[in-house]
Amino acid sequence: MYIKISKEVQEQYRNDVEKILNNPDFQKLRFYRQHNWTNRLMHSINVSYLSWWIARKFGCNEKAAARAGLLHDFCLYDFSETPPDGEFQSFFHPKVAAENSIEHFDITEKERDAILSHMFPLGPLPNSKEAWIISFADKICATAELCSIAIALARRGKVKFVPNPA
Template sequence: MDITLSEDIDAEYLEDVADILTNKEFLALNSYRHHVATTRLMHSINVSYISWLTAKKLGCDAQAAARAGLLHDFFLYDPREGRPSRELQAFCHPKVAARTSRETFEISEKERDAILSHMFPLGPLPKSREAWIISGADKICACAEVFHITIALARDGRVAVSPA
């Protein structure tokens, strides 16, 4: 699976997340439907980019926000077919995503905490400004996706995923 990104996407953002966006295991998220109208990969890219832009504007750690935004839903199962624990998906998937992220990439403690708390108020209280940003961006993207509104990098073919 390969990903093609529009040339108008900020090079600094792409540099911050290049190792993730070129990882075949991460790109497998494109195989999972998410929030009715998108894939888990496109949702994660949108959360990441919105988080990165917001963090830059607020003087936060934009790289951590971008990386944790990409990885916040990095779990490789379809919750409609079962989960790795008896917990509800809202509580289970942040833990699985944090574990999968740590096993696959070098992530900071700030990034891990942001992944774990992105479901607030259903999960732990976010500990950093970046974690709050990701939690908010996730909710904005989820609402847009449920109502079939294309936002951020989902617009105008700025991201295309194709089989390798």
């Protein structure tokens, strides 16, 4: 499968996230339900784009915001299941997402820290502007998704899933 983002979306954003979006393991997020009607892949794309857009408006590192936003929930298991150590999901899954991101992609320390702190105030205090942005964007997207409101790139066919290009 190939994830194609509409040309209406800025080329810089598409370039910043293309490698992650088209990773076969990352694409498995589409099999996990997230926040009512969406799946974890689309939720992650929405958080990524909103984070990128906000970071750009405030003069922050938009590439780090886009990549960490995309990877913040990179966990290939059902969140309704209890974690193996019994820890609350809100504390456990950021650690798994960071580990998976390190294993699959060359992420920066800033991206790692943003992934680990995206559940603030239920997790560590964000220590960069980009981490604060991702935490905020995650909450905005989750709220919209829980209310069945299409947000960011979930609107009007901005993202298409197509067979691998030849």
